[in-house]
Structure formats: C-alpha cells, structure tokens
Amino acid sequence: MKQTVAFKKNERNIFFHILTRCNLKCRHCYITPRQHGKEPIPSDTVIRWLRTLFDANKETNVIFLGGEPTLHPELDLCIKEARKIGYRSITVDTNGYLFNDILNKVTPNDVDYFSFSLDGATKTVNDKIRGKGCYKKCTEGIKKAVSKGFRTSLIFTVSKLNIHELENMPLLLKKLRIDRFFIQVIGIRGPSAKKRNTLQLTREEWTGLVPKVAQEAASLGIRVTYPKVFLEKNEPFECAGLVADNFFIFPNGRVYQCPLCEDFAIHSHRFKKDALTPLYGIRERELFQLSIPEGCVMNKILQPGNLRYDEHGAPEYKIACCLLKETVLAHSP
Ligand code: SF4
Ligand code: SF4
Numbered sequence: 001m002k003q004t005v006a007f008k009k010n011e012r013n014i015f016f017h018i019l020t021r022c023n024l025k026c027r028h029c030y031i032t033p034r035q036h037g038k039e040p041i042p043s044d045t046v047i048r049w050l051r052t053l054f055d056a057n058k059e060t061n062v063i064f065l066g067g068e069p070t071l072h073p074e075l076d077l078c079i080k081e082a083r084k085i086g087y088r089s090i091t092v093d094t095n096g097y098l099f100n101d102i103l104n105k106v107t108p109n110d111v112d113y114f115s116f117s118l119d120g121a122t123k124t125v126n127d128k129i130r131g132k133g134c135y136k137k138c139t140e141g142i143k144k145a146v147s148k149g150f151r152t153s154l155i156f157t158v159s160k161l162n163i164h165e166l167e168n169m170p171l172l173l174k175k176l177r178i179d180r181f182f183i184q185v186i187g188i189r190g191p192s193a194k195k196r197n198t199l200q201l202t203r204e205e206w207t208g209l210v211p212k213v214a215q216e217a218a219s220l221g222i223r224v225t226y227p228k229v230f231l232e233k234n235e236p237f238e239c240a241g242l243v244a245d246n247f248f249i250f251p252n253g254r255v256y257q258c259p260l261c262e263d264f265a266i267h268s269h270r271f272k273k274d275a276l277t278p279l280y281g282i283r284e285r286e287l288f289q290l291s292i293p294e295g296c297v298m299n300k301i302l303q304p305g306n307l308r309y310d311e312h313g314a315p316e317y318k319i320a321c322c323l324l325k326e327t328v329l330a331h332s333p
Contacts, residue, residue, distance in 0.1 A: 002211065002214070002215075002327070002328045003326070003327055003328075003329075004325070004326055005225075005324075005327050007240055007243045007244035007323070007324070008059075008244070009243075010057075010058050010059060011058055011059045011060075011061070011244075011245065012053075012055045012058045012059070012060045012061070012245040012246075013244075013246045014053050014060065014061065014062045014063070014087075014246075015063050015065060015246065015247065015248045015259075016046070016049075016050075016062055016063065016065060017031075017036065017065045017066060017248070017250050017251065018040060018046055018064055018065070018066065018067075018069055018072050019039075019040035019041065019066050019067045019068075019069065019071060019072050019251055020032075020036050020038060020066065020251060021033075021038070021040065021066065021067045021071055022066055022067040022068045022095070023068055023095070023097055023099075024068070024131050024134065025131060026095075026117075026119075026131065027129050027161075028119075028159065028186050028187070028190075028199070029190055029191070030189045030190030030193075030262070031066070031191075032190055032191055035250075035254075035262070035263060035264075036252055036254060036262070037250055037253075038251075039251060040071075040072050040251060041251045042074075043072075043074035043077045043078055045274075046078045046081075047077070047078060049249065049271060049274065050062065050078070050081060050082050050085055051085055052271075052275065052276055053247060053249070054085050054086060054087065056086065058245065060087055060088060061088055061090075061091070062087045062090055062091070063092075063093060063115075064079070064090075064093065065093045066093075068097065070092070070094055070097065070098050070099040070100055070102045073100055075102060076100075076102060076106050076110075079092070079106050079110050079111055080106070080110055083110055089112040089113075090110065091112055091113045091115050091153070092111055092113070092114050092115065093115045093155070094114060094115065094116060094117070094141070095116075095117050095130070095134065095138065096116050096117070096118070096134070096137050096138030096139070096140070096141035097137055097141065098114075098141045098144070098145070103144060103148055103150070107149075108148070108149045108150050108151065112151060113152060113153050113179070114145045114150050114151075114152050114153075115152070115153040115154070115182070116138055116141060116145075116155070117130070117155045117157070118130075118135070118138050118139070118154055118155075119156060119161075119162050120162050120165050121165040121166075121169050122135070122165060123136065125165050126162075128161065129159075129161055129162060142154070142176050142178070146176070146177045151179045152177070152178050152179055152180075153178065153179065153180035153181070154173060154176070154178045154180075154182070155182040155184055156169055156181070156183055157184040157185070157186055158183060158184065158185060158186065158201060158206075159186035159199035159200070159201065160198070160199045160200075161199060163205060163209065166183070166209060166210070167209070167213055169181070169213065170213065170217040170222070171220075173217055174221075174222070178222060179222065179223065180222065180223045180224070180225070181217045181225070182224075182225050182226070183213070183225075183226035184226070185201065185206065185226075185227055185229055185322075186199050186200060187259075187260070187302075187303065188200060188302055188305070189260065189262065189302055189303075193263075197303070200303060200305045200306050201306070203229075203230045203306070203308070207230060210226055211326070211328075214226055214326070214328045215328060218328040218329060218330050218331055219331060219332065220330075221330045221331075221332075223327065223328070223330045224327070224328040225326070226325065226326055227320070227322055227324065227325055227326075228320040228325065228326050229319065230306075230318075230319065231295060231319070232317060233315075233318065235318070235320075237296075237318050237320065237321070238321060238324070239288045239296070239297075240257070240258070241257045241268075241285060241287075241288035242288050242289075244323065246323065247276075249271075250262075253270050253271040253272070254270060255267055255270060255271065255276060256268065257269075257284060257285070258284050258287075258298060259322060259323075260296070260298035260302055260322055261284040261287070263302075266282060266283050266284045266287075267279065267283070268285045293314065293315050293318070294307055294315045294318060294319060295315075295319040295320060295321075296318075296319045296321055299322070300319075306319060307319065
C-alpha cells in the first residue's frame, strides 16, 4: 500500500553532518566544505549539540552524515551517547567503506540502520557516478553489516545516468537482504551543480517508473520511500520549513531547516556556545513564507528544469517540498 507521509508535528529529525571530508568524489555530491566547514566536529561537541537538539516531547531521530561519517574516529561514541540521550532512531548514512572499524565498535542495539548509497545495479553504472571500485566496496560493506545483524537501507539517487538500472534494483536488494529502499531524485546543488543540470528527470520519467519499482521492491518484503516530487494542481502544497521540525547541522555550526538552502549562507540558526541560536535578516525562513504557483520556491530558484508551463504561462503542476515522501510498505506479492 502506498501512502504519502504527512509532516508529523510530534517528530523531530536531526540530519547531523559531523564532518564534510569524504574519500569519494561522486558526480552528484552536494557537500560544500567552503560553506560548511572543513574540520570534523569533535565528539564532545557533537554530544553537547545532540543534547541541545533532543526534544523529550517529540520522537527525535538522528541521522549521522558527512562527507563520509565513518571517517570520524569517534562516531561510535556519538552513536552510543545519542542512544543514552533517548533518540528514538539512529541511522548512519555511509558510502560503504565503513572506516575506523565501525561495525566492530557498535552493535545492532546501538544503531537502527546503516544506510548505504549505491547508484547503479551494476558496477559499470554505479562506478561511473561514484568512482572506480565503489560498487564492490559498498556491496561488501552491506554483506558485512548484514552478517553482523545490522538492519540496512539502500539509497539510490536517480538521474538520467542510471534510470535504466532502477528496475534491476529490487532483485539486487533482495539478494543483499536490504530492509529499506530509499529512491532519491537528483538534486541540482553543491559544487558541481551546473555540470549536472542536464541530469534531471522529467515528470513522465519519474512518475512512470519510480512508483512501479517501489511496488516491486515492496512485494519482495522491502519498505520503500521516495520523494513525491510532482503534485497535481489541486493537491495541497506544504513547506516543511513552516510545518515540520527538521534540522540540518554542519561542522561550522550552521543549522538549516531546508536542505535546498544549504549552498547559501541563509541558515536560520547557528550553534553559539552549544545553544541553538536563531538568526534574523534575510534567511531561509523568509523564503518559506513565499507562495508561488510552482510550489517549492527553492526548487524554482535552483532546479527549474523539472517545471513545465502551459501555453498561458501557468505551471502544469507543482513541485512538492523535497521532504515530502511516499512510502510503500513491505508486502507479499
Ligand atoms: S559519498 Fe556522499 S559525501 Fe562522499 S562524495 Fe559521494 S555523495 Fe559526496
Ligand atoms: S524544499 Fe522547498 S518546500 Fe521544502 S523546506 Fe525547502 S523551500 Fe520549503
């Protein structure tokens, strides 16, 4: 069964970029060390910020990200402390290289999911996007995590470069014993954004294939989540920046509420002496207030290639908030 997951009022999600360093150079990488800091956050600071960000009145979840978060030598301490603080779910997003012997330093009780990124069903396509040797390393990492009893997710970022392999993913996921599948749409942001603006998918490509592949994966017992992306004119549009509780944290202390704003110094909060401090002036929250017929205002600014207009100049559809997701629950065929 497919359902649109509405923004939840009683949930807080922390996307914690504990460093920006990475061993890879993926073609669609959106991380900008110049904007977000080059040094890892020391683990004692991560832990203090985790305490600040925890909301005992809400289900608070944390996703540790980078760069490659397993390059942080004390990721294990941060994970264990998050559990002690009371975070409801703890996820580590990784490119699969699993540095610093992380799988031997934490247990499946400490981490809810290791979430692996793979952008092709084959070595040829994946490695063209993520770099030579990545497919092997990532699939080996998944197998090792599964053999140790960790639950795993896989994130596949779809673009014109790999859409033809999406249909082959469900069987690969089954073979790798993946629990959850996230299909992500390519975002045109980060240092190499301009080079990628021909990779965006059309509405027909996305809606014609992604829901079908999601159903196939779900019928193999895998829970699937993907962004809604395209809204009909009559479907309600909501900006998560106004109605949800998400924080995207970076090593230099910047805190955003919208991932599409991360290339610009318009973050709405900053960590100052371990306090989450709101900032004022022209900030992302001013953009959240704008109402335009195309839906998401940041999408129109950054990646308008996915919009289309009729002969009167009116948009044919709206673009949803990038944080609005569809979920297909695992079921039997
Ligand atoms: S693994 Fe992630 S952080 Fe590293 S280069 Fe690829 S997209 Fe960027
Ligand atoms: S992606 Fe668009 S709709 Fe979503 S939080 Fe950002 S500005 Fe708002």
